Amino acid sequence: MRQIDKAVMALMAAACATAAAAGPDYAKMAHDMLSSDFRSKGPATVERVVQQDEVQKICSEQPAARSKKVDAKIEASQLKTIVYPADGVWLGKWEEGEKIAQNGRGMQSSDAVGSVNGGNCYACHQLRKDEISFGNIGPSLYQYGKLRGTSPEIVRYTWGKIFNSQAFRACSSMPRFGHNGILTEAQIRDVMALLLDPASPVNQ
Ligand code: HEC
Structure with missing residues (x-):
């Protein structure tokens, strides 16, 4: 999450906490303010x-109120979203993975659609x-x-x-x-290779 998103989330979380104590719906006010004043x-x-x-x-609204039960529910629901490579190819090229890992561009106002x-x-x-x-x-x-090995369990977990x-x-x-569609399947493969390929500089 980028700095601006973090700042916005912090603002919203603070607004929610205040709303719980005071009464006025600050969460809604913050939401309305963001909706009307931010420009795409x-x-x-x-x-x-x-x-x-x-x-x-x-995650944004109830950081303090979250229980282990809520966390477990979130993790279970998110686990169901994972799409594993259908063709069984888990690793791409670590050289490409290194470029992806170094690249901080994308989804910013200065990037092309x-x-x-x-x-x-x-x-x-x-x-x-x-x-x-x-x-x-x-x-x-x-x-x-090098430390985790490349057992099927580790490969699957890492993906x-x-x-x-x-x-x-x-x-x-x-x-x-x-x-969230930030990286494509091919890009994830390359980053996987960066982490798991014995020839990758990560494992030297
Ligand atoms: C904004 C910060 C952030 C970015 C960017 C980020 N990570 Fe992470 N990552 C974390 C944090 C924090 C943890 C540990 C907490 C957790 O498990 O969520 C973590 C955990 C991990 C783990 C699990 C490590 C373990 O011991 O099991 C892997 C693997 C990983 N990240 C890979 C990546 C890869 C590959 C990228 C780039 C494609 C990446 N991360 C980008 C914050 C980040």
Whole structure:
């Protein structure tokens, strides 16, 4: 999720918390304000902010009120959304995966409609050792394949995690790359290779 989206979510969550205590429907006011004052530009559409799916709504509106039961429900519903590769080909080219992981473009107001999105994995994860610029919102994925192995279970889990991170952690801050159409199946394959191919720099 980009900075602007995060700021908007924080605003909405704060508005909800205040509304619960006070009375006026601040959540609705915030929603109305966003709907009327934000303008769509290119692939950055207002709908993405004001029309959240059910899960995103729960994650945005009730961060404190969420119980283990709610989380389990979210994860079960998200698990059902995962589309695994029908042809049984799980890994593409790690070289392409590296480019996708480095690419932070896509779905922004300055991008052309229909342009290819990046995965921006380095914004949150360390992946290869010789890349010194990376974020640490997520755990380091350096030597991911070397440490986890490439059993069918790990391969399937990794695909699922990339496709819909919330299937394994409700309200994860990791984007739901496949579910939300950010990355294509071919791109997910390439990122999978980056994580799991023994020849990938991630596993050196
Ligand atoms: C906005 C931050 C963010 C981005 C971007 C992001 N991730 Fe994550 N990722 C996380 C967080 C946070 C976790 C750990 C919490 C969780 O499981 O959701 C995580 C967990 C993971 C895991 C599970 C690790 C484990 O130990 O099981 C994998 C695999 C992963 N990410 C791969 C990727 C790949 C590949 C990309 C790029 C296509 C990516 N992530 C992009 C935040 C991010």
